[in-house]
Amino acid sequence: MPQNEYMERHAKLHGKRLDHDERKRKRIAREAHNSSKHAQNYRGLRAKLYAESRRKEKIQMKKKIKAHEERNVKSTAPSEPSTVPQPEYLLDRSNATSAKALSSQIKQKRQEKAAKFSVPLPKVRGIAEEEVFKVLKTGQKTKKKAWKRMVTKPTFVGPDFTRRPVKYERFIRPMGLRYKKANVTHKELGVTVQLPIISVKKNPQNPLYTQLGVLTRGTVIEVNVSELGLVTTGGKVVWGRWAQVTNNPENDGTVNAVLLI
Amino acid sequence: MATVVPPPSKRRKLQDVLRATTQHVPEDIPTGSVRIRFIDRSTNQPIGPAVAVPLQQSSIKNLDLLANSLQNLTDPADRLPHRFFYSQTLPDGTQRELALSDNTDIYTTLIKTGLVNTEDELVLAISPQAVFRVKPVARCSSAISGHAQPILTAQFSPANGSQLCTGSGDNTARIWDCDTGTPLHTLKGHTGWVLCIAYAPDNTIIATGSHDSTLRLWEAKTGKPLGGPLKGHTKFIRSLSWEPYHLELPGRPRIASSSKDSTVRVWDVVGRKTDFVLSGHKASVACVKWGGTGLLYTASQDRTIKIWDSKDGRLIHSLETHAHWVNHLALSTDFVLRTGFHDHTSAVPKTVEDKRKVAKERFTKAATVNKKLVESLASASDDNVIYLWDPLGATPTKPVARMLGHQKPINHVTFSPDGMYIASSGFDNHVKLWNARDGKFMLTLRGHVAPVYQSVFSPDSRLLVSGSKDTTLKCWDVASGKLHTDLPGHQDEVYAVDWSPDGEKVGSGGKDKAVRLWRH
Numbered sequence: 001m002p003q004n005e006y007m008e009r010h011a012k013l014h015g016k017r018l019d020h021d022e023r024k025r026k027r028i029a030r031e032a033h034n035s036s037k038h039a040q041n042y043r044g045l046r047a048k049l050y051a052e053s054r055r056k057e058k059i060q061m062k063k064k065i066k067a068h069e070e071r072n073v074k075s076t077a078p079s080e081p082s083t084v085p086q087p088e089y090l091l092d093r094s095n096a097t098s099a100k101a102l103s104s105q106i107k108q109k110r111q112e113k114a115a116k117f118s119v120p121l122p123k124v125r126g127i128a129e130e131e132v133f134k135v136l137k138t139g140q141k142t143k144k145k146a147w148k149r150m151v152t153k154p155t156f157v158g159p160d161f162t163r164r165p166v167k168y169e170r171f172i173r174p175m176g177l178r179y180k181k182a183n184v185t186h187k188e189l190g191v192t193v194q195l196p197i198i199s200v201k202k203n204p205q206n207p208l209y210t211q212l213g214v215l216t217r218g219t220v221i222e223v224n225v226s227e228l229g230l231v232t233t234g235g236k237v238v239w240g241r242w243a244q245v246t247n248n249p250e251n252d253g254t255v256n257a258v259l260l261i
Numbered sequence: 262m263a264t265v266v267p268p269p270s271k272r273r274k275l276q277d278v279l280r281a282t283t284q285h286v287p288e289d290i291p292t293g294s295v296r297i298r299f300i301d302r303s304t305n306q307p308i309g310p311a312v313a314v315p316l317q318q319s320s321i322k323n324l325d326l327l328a329n330s331l332q333n334l335t336d337p338a339d340r341l342p343h344r345f346f347y348s349q350t351l352p353d354g355t356q357r358e359l360a361l362s363d364n365t366d367i368y369t370t371l372i373k374t375g376l377v378n379t380e381d382e383l384v385l386a387i388s389p390q391a392v393f394r395v396k397p398v399a400r401c402s403s404a405i406s407g408h409a410q411p412i413l414t415a416q417f418s419p420a421n422g423s424q425l426c427t428g429s430g431d432n433t434a435r436i437w438d439c440d441t442g443t444p445l446h447t448l449k450g451h452t453g454w455v456l457c458i459a460y461a462p463d464n465t466i467i468a469t470g471s472h473d474s475t476l477r478l479w480e481a482k483t484g485k486p487l488g489g490p491l492k493g494h495t496k497f498i499r500s501l502s503w504e505p506y507h508l509e510l511p512g513r514p515r516i517a518s519s520s521k522d523s524t525v526r527v528w529d530v531v532g533r534k535t536d537f538v539l540s541g542h543k544a545s546v547a548c549v550k551w552g553g554t555g556l557l558y559t560a561s562q563d564r565t566i567k568i569w570d571s572k573d574g575r576l577i578h579s580l581e582t583h584a585h586w587v588n589h590l591a592l593s594t595d596f597v598l599r600t601g602f603h604d605h606t607s608a609v610p611k612t613v614e615d616k617r618k619v620a621k622e623r624f625t626k627a628a629t630v631n632k633k634l635v636e637s638l639a640s641a642s643d644d645n646v647i648y649l650w651d652p653l654g655a656t657p658t659k660p661v662a663r664m665l666g667h668q669k670p671i672n673h674v675t676f677s678p679d680g681m682y683i684a685s686s687g688f689d690n691h692v693k694l695w696n697a698r699d700g701k702f703m704l705t706l707r708g709h710v711a712p713v714y715q716s717v718f719s720p721d722s723r724l725l726v727s728g729s730k731d732t733t734l735k736c737w738d739v740a741s742g743k744l745h746t747d748l749p750g751h752q753d754e755v756y757a758v759d760w761s762p763d764g765e766k767v768g769s770g771g772k773d774k775a776v777r778l779w780r781h
Contacts (some may be wrong), residue, residue, distance in 0.1 A: 085430020087413040
């Protein structure tokens with residue numbers, strides 16, 4: 001059983017309160033009151049965040065209403081199966097073309113020169129070295145001045161990494177904080193795939209972190225997209241593609257990233 | 262100061278010295294001879310008596326001369342180039358056909374490798390090749406933009422390679438001048454994607470079938486519409502096929518269209534009405550072909566292939582061997598039927614009678630095997646199998662061969678213009694070559710990294726071009742099965758590819774909306 005389903009598990013084991021459904025209905029019924037209260041009373045950043053989320057909700061609602069309205073209208077024109085024209089031999093096939101669409105969108109975006117160097121997270125909070133490295137005193141009592149540093153953030157360590165002799169090892173990257181895979185999202189398509197990380201390309205904080213493979217928010221990583229089946233114009237299979245980490249992996253325990261296009 | 266090249270290493274020096282001092286002897290072919298008997302590859306009939314050939318003289322070029330003289334083609338102008346095949350028996354009892362390439366000899370290919378010894382009689386199957394040679398396409402001569410949506414289909418005019426017509430998702434078809442790489446005409450009128458295009462074999466009319474379930478006709482020269490839409494189908498049109506030129510009543514050409522509404526309609530083009538409707542299928546009809554003997558072949562997603570009489574629309578046979586959708590059909594005479602009276606000399610007969618005569622002659626010449634009219638049919642299916650049929654033979658409902666090998670559904674199948682090979686392209690990224698006579702497997706053309714949508718032979722049957730989802734076209738050498746040229750350039754999937762009947766150009770179109778022309 002997944003860890004986070006403890007409430008469902010409890011309900012299965014012990015049943016629900018007798019007034020569970022009643023309470024639920026009432027809570028839903030009061031939702032409008034609550035949201036109105038929040039909208040009127042929130043101040044500052046919280047108000048901004050609330051207004052933003054509410055705006056997005058409303059957009060979705062309007063879209064849904066519109067879709068429902070369109071469904072009710074009877075049209076005589078034959079509906080085209082998809083917005084992308086396809087040759088007749090592909091029309092009846094339900095091939096998942098997500099990976100393909102992904103690659104062509106990337107190509108189109110590339111042609112706009114300005115978009116070439118833009119990334120989803122242009123600015124990130126700076127992280128001090130003190131926060132990243134923890135000093136470890138090791139070795140004999142006599143060697144008072146020798147210390148090592150332990151990386152306290154999640155890292156990516158390549159598969160071919162072998163530790164240096166203990167004497168020369170200056171940075172320790174704990175096994176428990178190492179990640180091999182990232183959940184990579186394609187924003188426009190709304191697909192998320194778990195892909196192996198190939199390397200850390202750039203950590204915006206510090207070139208040293210790039211070398212060490214530290215994964216913080218805003219880090220640009222290279223992920224292995226070969227299973228998506230993307231192809232270059234030359235007909236070669238695309239192997240690695242860059243993505244930017246969007247969450248704080250040290251808080252969440254996973255690496256989430258968006259594909260750069 | 263220039264950088265001085267470092268002196269060669271000692272090992273390199275010693276190697277050079279060794280190479281200079283040893284004498285290289287060209288490989289010695291022993292004296293002796295081998296008895297060779299030639300048979301015709303398409304009929305298995307012996308050609309002349311067995312001949313003893315000295316091994317030192319046994320180059321393929323010499324054998325070619327010998328094969329010509331055995332067929333009494335002694336005049337240099339009459340001589341035909343041939344290809345030679347050796348049928349090898351594998352340890353498990355199966356037969357495998359080896360094609361001998363042009364610049365080798367019998368000793369190095371067969372005797373030295375231990376396949377044959379000089380004591381036995383060597384049987385070589387020969388098949389004549391086209392007297393003309395198509396230059397392999399090697400470069401993209403022009404990429405013409407114009408369509409606003411992906412290109413879904415493309416076809417060259419049957420007369421030559423100077424006109425190409427493409428149908429697109431922007432509801433138009435366009436005619437391109439391929440000599441200059443410029444757009445000629447835009448055929449506007451459809452209200453849905455243009456899914457299929459067919460040039461009439463006499464190069465006067467273009468028919469387009471669309472997702473709006475109508476058919477439209479256009480003048481091929483000027484791009485002017487010939488009347489409005491031909492309505493009748495209730496769902497989109499999937500394939501079109503013109504009546505062969507030698508069969509049509511003069512001045513009354515007909516065209517067959519197959520649709521998702523599970524019917525096939527035969528239209529009178531001049532009268533602009535449906536002649537009859539073939540409504541025996543139970544699901545979308547994927548492909549229709551009009552054979553040169555007056556039969557209509559239709560393949561459908563209801564797993565059947567049906568053969569109809571094109572005079573009155575009577576059902577003759579229903580072939581129910583496939584286990585899944587039948588995707589595509591190919592006739593061994595497709596190329597001559599498509600080109601009608603246009604041959605590689607580009608000389609057009611003057612009168613209608615002459616045209617019909619030439620078209621009839623070309624068809625009979627292409628379809629005659631062993632003094633019998635043979636029009637083989639290959640069907641590609643979603644059950645990963647291709648069947649080869651002989652609809653004019655003794656048992657038309659029994660397949661001649663069951664061609665196994667593809668590991669995913671097969672999208673497209675095509676005969677070479679000389680009727681010797683079948684090429685099948687499938688979703689398993691491979692193109693496979695088969696012997697068209699008995700359906701034996703010959704070669705797999707590996708190289709694409711995504712599903713291959715279509716493939717097309719050059720008019721001389723020596724080359725094959727395949728277009729794939731991996732955005733490339735690849736030109737293959739049919740004889741060796743090797744990749745001749747990789748043709749990258751498309752930005753996205755290649756949906757349609759066609760080789761011009763004169764062999765000059767290859768045209769392709771796909772999701773990147775640009776028409777690309779490839780030439781030598």
